Amino acid sequence: MKIFVLGGDGFCGWPTSLHLSKLxxxxxxxxxxxxxNIDNELEAGSLTPIRPMGTRLKTWQEGTGRTLRYENLDxxxxxxxxxxxxxxxxxxxxxxxxxxxxxxxxxxxxxxxRYTVNNNLNxxxxxxxxxxxSGVDVHLVHLGTMGVYGYGTAGMKIPEGYLPIEVTTDDxxxxxxxxxxxxxxxxxxxxxxxxxxxxFAYYAKNDGLRITDLHQGIVWGTNTVDTMADERLINRFDYxxxxxxxxxxxxxxxxxxYPLTVHGTGGxxxxxxxxxxxxxxxxxxxxxxxxRGERVKILNQMTETHRVRDLAQLVADTTxxxxxxxxxxxxxxxxxxxxxKNDLFLDLGLEPTTLQQGLLDEVTNIARHYAHRxxxxxIPCTSTWTREQRPGAPQAAPRHxxxx
Amino acid sequence: MKIFVLGGDGFCGWPTSLHLSKLxxxxxxxxxxxxxNIDNELEAGSLTPIRPMGTRLKTWQEGTGRTLRYENLDxxxxxxxxxxxxxxxxxxxxxxxxxxxxxxxxxxxxxxxRYTVNNNLNxxxxxxxxxxxSGVDVHLVHLGTMGVYGYGTAGMKIPEGYLPIEVTTDDxxxxxxxxxxxxxxxxxxxxxxxxxxxxFAYYAKNDGLRITDLHQGIVWGTNTVDTMADERLINRFDYxxxxxxxxxxxxxxxxxxYPLTVHGTGGxxxxxxxxxxxxxxxxxxxxxxxxRGERVKILNQMTETHRVRDLAQLVADTTxxxxxxxxxxxxxxxxxxxxxKNDLFLDLGLEPTTLQQGLLDEVTNIARHYAHRxxxxxIPCTSTWTREQRPGAPQAAPRHxxxx
Numbered sequence: 178m179k180i181f182v183l184g185g186d187g188f189c190g191w192p193t194s195l196h197l198s199k200l201x202x203x204x205x206x207x208x209x210x211x212x213x214n215i216d217n218e219l220e221a222g223s224l225t226p227i228r229p230m231g232t233r234l235k236t237w238q239e240g241t242g243r244t245l246r247y248e249n250l251d252x253x254x255x256x257x258x259x260x261x262x263x264x265x266x267x268x269x270x271x272x273x274x275x276x277x278x279x280x281x282x283x284x285x286x287x288x289x290x291r292y293t294v295n296n297n298l299n300x301x302x303x304x305x306x307x308x309x310x311s312g313v314d315v316h317l318v319h320l321g322t323m324g325v326y327g328y329g330t331a332g333m334k335i336p337e338g339y340l341p342i343e344v345t346t347d348d349x350x351x352x353x354x355x356x357x358x359x360x361x362x363x364x365x366x367x368x369x370x371x372x373x374x375x376x377f378a379y380y381a382k383n384d385g386l387r388i389t390d391l392h393q394g395i396v397w398g399t400n401t402v403d404t405m406a407d408e409r410l411i412n413r414f415d416y417x418x419x420x421x422x423x424x425x426x427x428x429x430x431x432x433x434x435y436p437l438t439v440h441g442t443g444g445x446x447x448x449x450x451x452x453x454x455x456x457x458x459x460x461x462x463x464x465x466x467x468x469r470g471e472r473v474k475i476l477n478q479m480t481e482t483h484r485v486r487d488l489a490q491l492v493a494d495t496t497x498x499x500x501x502x503x504x505x506x507x508x509x510x511x512x513x514x515x516x517x518k519n520d521l522f523l524d525l526g527l528e529p530t531t532l533q534q535g536l537l538d539e540v541t542n543i544a545r546h547y548a549h550r551x552x553x554x555x556i557p558c559t560s561t562w563t564r565e566q567r568p569g570a571p572q573a574a575p576r577h578x579x580x581x
Numbered sequence: 582m583k584i585f586v587l588g589g590d591g592f593c594g595w596p597t598s599l600h601l602s603k604l605x606x607x608x609x610x611x612x613x614x615x616x617x618n619i620d621n622e623l624e625a626g627s628l629t630p631i632r633p634m635g636t637r638l639k640t641w642q643e644g645t646g647r648t649l650r651y652e653n654l655d656x657x658x659x660x661x662x663x664x665x666x667x668x669x670x671x672x673x674x675x676x677x678x679x680x681x682x683x684x685x686x687x688x689x690x691x692x693x694x695r696y697t698v699n700n701n702l703n704x705x706x707x708x709x710x711x712x713x714x715s716g717v718d719v720h721l722v723h724l725g726t727m728g729v730y731g732y733g734t735a736g737m738k739i740p741e742g743y744l745p746i747e748v749t750t751d752d753x754x755x756x757x758x759x760x761x762x763x764x765x766x767x768x769x770x771x772x773x774x775x776x777x778x779x780x781f782a783y784y785a786k787n788d789g790l791r792i793t794d795l796h797q798g799i800v801w802g803t804n805t806v807d808t809m810a811d812e813r814l815i816n817r818f819d820y821x822x823x824x825x826x827x828x829x830x831x832x833x834x835x836x837x838x839y840p841l842t843v844h845g846t847g848g849x850x851x852x853x854x855x856x857x858x859x860x861x862x863x864x865x866x867x868x869x870x871x872x873r874g875e876r877v878k879i880l881n882q883m884t885e886t887h888r889v890r891d892l893a894q895l896v897a898d899t900t901x902x903x904x905x906x907x908x909x910x911x912x913x914x915x916x917x918x919x920x921x922k923n924d925l926f927l928d929l930g931l932e933p934t935t936l937q938q939g940l941l942d943e944v945t946n947i948a949r950h951y952a953h954r955x956x957x958x959x960i961p962c963t964s965t966w967t968r969e970q971r972p973g974a975p976q977a978a979p980r981h982x983x984x985x
Contacts, residue, residue: 345737
């Protein structure tokens, strides 16, 4: 298959590109390197030493004999170049990771809110409009988030995208319907993904586009078998307060001797998936497209749920790290239950990689190996959801040596 | 009250600005004149001779002694100027009409789809982000559309924004909830309004913004008592295939001797409201804001529903015009029922101006009076929803003299 990977330089996009290339697909990465540029803005960076795209591609070519193509292109603003690429290359599938993906970054200021909205919505809509204008029958696979559902349910498992409901007519008759699960986003970033859903529903209905939307949980781990093959293929490891995600942050904090920063009570329950399963899910999604005219195919891309404070305790127990409950910079429920259906991927053959000591140790070892690259000042989450929230910083945080 | 009217040069915005000014409110119009610029692009224009903003403001000042302020500003792109205005003027309310509002225009090409998405979503989001950043407790009143609901129901009246549903838990228990009515937009334009709803829900939840969203039906009529006071205050009258709306188009077609262009069977049932009621509803909405912390207040701004072919027959019966069933350029159900609740405005004291011969004659007279300004070539709706639809043009249409 010919596959475009929009955002193929990022944390999920890079290992997905390698995985699909290894399977023999013809992969073109399209990326404007925005994630690396945001590192510059935040004066933060990947704990792991990710290489420039040129080195990545050359290393992959040398190691596997396979060629990854690359186009540096901002799909949110350069519509016509995207359209031309689709028309010329006629891809079978486009995988769309090309959105600003950090909730805290999206809440830092009005500029960051506006950037996230403008970038994410135009990127998604340009892709849809270009597919229609090109006339090419492309299968679009989009990386969404479990966060579109929100984290409160009425006591049922969160279904995969669509919720069966009953409404009462004026005659008192009850009618069963199935609707897009009512959106309840927890940040500007999550909100853009709920708006993406409306783009997808419309283009599937009006233009018969074939679209798969993957509602992914929080990704943990850093490497896949492909990115581990050569250090020059190494994947990103974000630990900073904006882009780092909870389990990876705890493992890194343990590795560098920083208290595990639990936001609030740590009663938040979230869905998780290992990065190796992410790339496997993307493969399964690409290989199993919906039919033309079908509604958007929505799958929950997660393998397990955990409560944040339980994860902190697990990491503390095995590493000896201390736990510190810090203010929650987010406006969210302090505690929630979460039960999620993920039958669709299990039916397609996914064998979940669940939380296990070996993989946790692997992440901790990587964090230890590159601990000298860490800037401890970048660990606290300083982006607050409103003026009332406080940064998630420990009382007396260990500090980065350069600035002490 | 100090009120900003975003889009105050447009068809609804201009008479609303006059109405609120006459009531003694301090009104600032903010508009980038995009609607007039689109006239240039389409080589079409208002049937009525609308005057430049400078003339409009001077005439209003001379006739009433009241001053309307005006800022030429693109709120979708010039965020910082908008923020400064809110911070300096500290308005009590902002009325937001500043979106591209024609469904056919939004479907003309990928450029028009992308312009509508980019303009409408950034305009709405910039306004919300600026209100939060300013710290001013502004009541935002947004003009939405009945089209967010779609035009199929399960046999009940369309409620005002929120739908009571029942969901079944894993234990088999039934739980009642109230959700935002599931969106089912019929064009890119309508889609942006469904995405606006998600902006509003999020900002009401996270930032406690006070927001009213008005789901308006199709507006008919052209003048209000205020725009009739002086010809230099005259309101727009759109009759072209992109911006003209159905009843006004029929009345104009009858006035100039053009067949009444019924799309498809004319079985579409739609909600309607007279322009005089629009301005009255805006007044009621501004005077009755939600509390801080309340969910978004949603009202259906319509007074009656009619089937399109019945309207055509009514106009034909009273004017002698002929009816022609033309291809439907839209992808939509050929026939639908529509029942809508509008109790909230009735409870606030709205006395509906329903379809009556006197008002229909008034519109026809205006159309006859300015018939010499009509370009008949601009009447057919040439914007098609997909490549499969055909333009809504009569078999042998009367033609504009200049081009014959």
